[in-house]
Amino acid sequence: MDDGRRRMTGRRALDEAILPTLTALLVALVAGDLLILSYGQAPGAVWRLMLDGTWGNAYGIGQVLYKATTLTCTGLAVAVGLRAGLFNIGAESQLAAGGFCAAMMALLVPPAFGPIVAVPLCIVAAALGGAAVGFVPGLLRARFGAHEVIATIMLNFVVLALLNWVMASGGLAVPETLHTRATPHAAVPRLASVFDAFHGSAANFTIVVAVLLTLVIAWLLFRTRLGYELRAVGLQPAAAENGGIRVPRTWLVAMVLSGAIAGIGGTNFVLGYKTYYEDGFAGGAGFLGIAVTLVGRNHPLGVVLAALFFATLSQGGLAIHALVPKQMVEVLEGVVILAVATSGHRVRRLLRMRPRTGAPAAPVAAPVTPPATAGAASTTVRG
Amino acid sequence: MIGAILLQTLRIAVPYLFAASGGVLAERAGIVSLALEGFMLGGAFGATLGAYYGGSAWAGLAAGIAAGLLLGAIHALACVRFGANQIVAGVALNLMVVGLTRFFLRLAFGSSSNSPRVAGFGGEGSAGALATFANPLLWLGLAVMPVLAFVVMRTRFGLRVRAVGEKPEAAESLGVRVNGVRWLAVVTSGGLAALGGCWLALDQHQFTDQMTAGRGFIALAAVIFGRWEPVRAGVACLLFAFAEALQIQVQGTNAIPSQFVAMIPYVLTLVALAGLVGRSVPPAALGRSDG
Numbered sequence: 001m002d003d004g005r006r007r008m009t010g011r012r013a014l015d016e017a018i019l020p021t022l023t024a025l026l027v028a029l030v031a032g033d034l035l036i037l038s039y040g041q042a043p044g045a046v047w048r049l050m051l052d053g054t055w056g057n058a059y060g061i062g063q064v065l066y067k068a069t070t071l072t073c074t075g076l077a078v079a080v081g082l083r084a085g086l087f088n089i090g091a092e093s094q095l096a097a098g099g100f101c102a103a104m105m106a107l108l109v110p111p112a113f114g115p116i117v118a119v120p121l122c123i124v125a126a127a128l129g130g131a132a133v134g135f136v137p138g139l140l141r142a143r144f145g146a147h148e149v150i151a152t153i154m155l156n157f158v159v160l161a162l163l164n165w166v167m168a169s170g171g172l173a174v175p176e177t178l179h180t181r182a183t184p185h186a187a188v189p190r191l192a193s194v195f196d197a198f199h200g201s202a203a204n205f206t207i208v209v210a211v212l213l214t215l216v217i218a219w220l221l222f223r224t225r226l227g228y229e230l231r232a233v234g235l236q237p238a239a240a241e242n243g244g245i246r247v248p249r250t251w252l253v254a255m256v257l258s259g260a261i262a263g264i265g266g267t268n269f270v271l272g273y274k275t276y277y278e279d280g281f282a283g284g285a286g287f288l289g290i291a292v293t294l295v296g297r298n299h300p301l302g303v304v305l306a307a308l309f310f311a312t313l314s315q316g317g318l319a320i321h322a323l324v325p326k327q328m329v330e331v332l333e334g335v336v337i338l339a340v341a342t343s344g345h346r347v348r349r350l351l352r353m354r355p356r357t358g359a360p361a362a363p364v365a366a367p368v369t370p371p372a373t374a375g376a377a378s379t380t381v382r383g
Numbered sequence: 384m385i386g387a388i389l390l391q392t393l394r395i396a397v398p399y400l401f402a403a404s405g406g407v408l409a410e411r412a413g414i415v416s417l418a419l420e421g422f423m424l425g426g427a428f429g430a431t432l433g434a435y436y437g438g439s440a441w442a443g444l445a446a447g448i449a450a451g452l453l454l455g456a457i458h459a460l461a462c463v464r465f466g467a468n469q470i471v472a473g474v475a476l477n478l479m480v481v482g483l484t485r486f487f488l489r490l491a492f493g494s495s496s497n498s499p500r501v502a503g504f505g506g507e508g509s510a511g512a513l514a515t516f517a518n519p520l521l522w523l524g525l526a527v528m529p530v531l532a533f534v535v536m537r538t539r540f541g542l543r544v545r546a547v548g549e550k551p552e553a554a555e556s557l558g559v560r561v562n563g564v565r566w567l568a569v570v571t572s573g574g575l576a577a578l579g580g581c582w583l584a585l586d587q588h589q590f591t592d593q594m595t596a597g598r599g600f601i602a603l604a605a606v607i608f609g610r611w612e613p614v615r616a617g618v619a620c621l622l623f624a625f626a627e628a629l630q631i632q633v634q635g636t637n638a639i640p641s642q643f644v645a646m647i648p649y650v651l652t653l654v655a656l657a658g659l660v661g662r663s664v665p666p667a668a669l670g671r672s673d674g
Contacts, residue, residue, distance in 0.1 A: 039490060087470055089470070140653070140656060140657050143657075144656070145658075146656035146657050147656065147665065149470055150603075150652070150656060151653060151656055153417075153600060154649040154650075154653050155653065157645070161642040161645050162646075164642050165640050165643070168640075168642075284478075287474060287478065290471065291474075291475070294471055325486050325489040325495070327482045327486045328486055330479070330481055330482025330485065330486075331483050332482075333475075333479075333482070334475045334479025337471060337474065338472060338476070341461060341467035341468055341472055341475065342465035342472075343465075
């Protein structure tokens with residue numbers, strides 16, 4: 001009986017994860033076809049070109065991996081916030097601030113120390129930079145109850161303008177450019193330095209950091225008290241409060257953590273690709289993190305898969321540019337997000353209505369709540 | 384100098400006023416308005432297409448409004464009909480519109496940056512006082528917030544919008560069709576915000592890539608800073624525009640870095656959010672998709 005229910009729940013979870021994604025892909029495919037046809041090209045040829053240019057050769061794969069690295073970080077950042085019930089729209093500026101701080105640290109560390117010392121310090125600086133940006137909306141939420149969505153949007157503009165100003169008037173930018181001095185002593189090696197095939201692509205060993213980060217976040221969310229508190233607050237803030245969890249403090253921690261993760265994403269460009277900070281390098285990867293989380297169903301492993309998907313789209317846009325404007329993929333990204341956001345709800349509703357033999361329709365959602373409260377009570381001791 | 388600053392303030396404020404009025408209407412009905420930026424950009428592009436193919440500013444205006452209504456309908460379809468997360472839908476719509484305008488800019492005009500010169504309001508020296516005052520959109524823009532204040536606070540429809548945004552269950556129990564009111568509010572907000580885009584395109588006589596440049600978010604800031612009240616939001620628009628106009632006038636002197644002036648709306652809104660200058664309390668049902 002118990003086993004049966006678990007299997008049922010598992011299947012539902014799978015349904016919920018896969019159906020909206022498939023629907024979204026289908027909608028995106030149709031939308032893409034329409035755009036391609038409107039441009040007077042053959043859809044088949046364009047899609048094939050997109051596949052060839054991404055997963056069809058080592059350079060393409062390298063580029064996809066590079067883009068997926070940043071997107072994994074911003075996706076994880078948004079996911080951690082969402083698990084605590086907070087919508088972090090600020091990953092864009094947290095990413096930029098992280099990259100900026102990494103570059104500043106690289107400038108500070110004497111070149112003689114070499115990458116063994118410089119790279120870890122830069123990663124810590126990136127995390128701190130992102131965390132500082134995440135701290136502000138976290139504090140506003142925890143202390144004043146200010147809505148984090150609006151706070152993070154507003155802060156995006158403030159932080160990006162501040163960085164722009166520091167670069168312009170702080171004498172940091174190399175004359176005639178928008179970037180800082182290159183710091184090769186703090187470079188993360190390219191994948192090409194080990195695997196020749198990746199030659200020319202931006203893929204670098206920051207990807208290892210992203211993978212480790214994914215595992216750490218998965219462990220943190222599902223195996224630690226902090227993760228438990230985050231999820232409890234996200235599911236039922238009132239119940240969590242009754243259970244002795246300090247909800248405002250958890251919000252603050254979640255936003256700081258979220259900012260730190262996004263900030264680490266900045267090292268992919270700054271340490272792994274260019275070895276300098278450049279104004280505007282984030283280029284929407286922070287906003288795309290929202291899409292990555294959504295498609296990845298808020299789960300660290302799902303985030304990685306979704307990051308690979310959106311990285312493929314983004315790199316695919318460059319591949320098809322000869323036939324169709326690369327902006328097509330921007331439309332498709334929007335379409336995918338809209339479709340997942342709408343069909344997720346739709347599919348859930350359909351599933352709830354569909355009568356299933358042997359299992360009552362409602363109870364699947366029910367067991368989620370009581371443990372959250374019951375378990376929370378046991379942590380009251382903490383004071 | 385003062386005259387120039389005031390004229391500049393008006394010219395900058397008009398798109399904010401249109402977009403913020405759309406934001407107030409949708410948010411008072413309980414639907415988050417992150418898509419204002421997309422509505423504006425879509426409106427600007429529609430206006431350019433209309434003016435190009437229709438040959439007149441009025442054709443542009445009609446097409447721009449139509450584009451805004453269409454985008455508003457997409458947003459309403461996602462948020463009201465399908466109960467999608469409104470924040471996600473807004474982000475997605477903005478992204479999609481940037482892509483769509485770029486794609487069709489290439490398709491229609493073969494350019495990745497701007498359209499050719501099209502018909503518009505105001506002649507060659509369109510930044511001049513005479514041309515500005517001859518632009519009907521200026522007067523419409525100045526009137527929109529007072530009119531919206533009347534509609535929201537004094538009409539049956541306005542009462543329903545507020546009821547739906549504060550207590551959808553109560554409104555429903557009194558026979559108000561919650562989703563119907565929200566549909567109307569969101570679609571109208573798309574049209575209103577698109578008028579702001581029309582102003583930009585028809586004033587500059589062309590469309591340039593991402594020409595709204597975050598104005599939709601400044602308008603959203605004005606909505607929040609204005610505590611979701613039409614007239615207050617209108618004043619916030621004028622205030623933000625005045626700061627920008629002042630900055631443009633003192634640009635040569637380097638008195639204040641332009642980045643700091645650009646931050647003013649956002650910082651003020653953050654301060655207002657924190658409740659330091661009168662508390663910003665959103666409509667109770669804002670963002671809830673279950674209403």
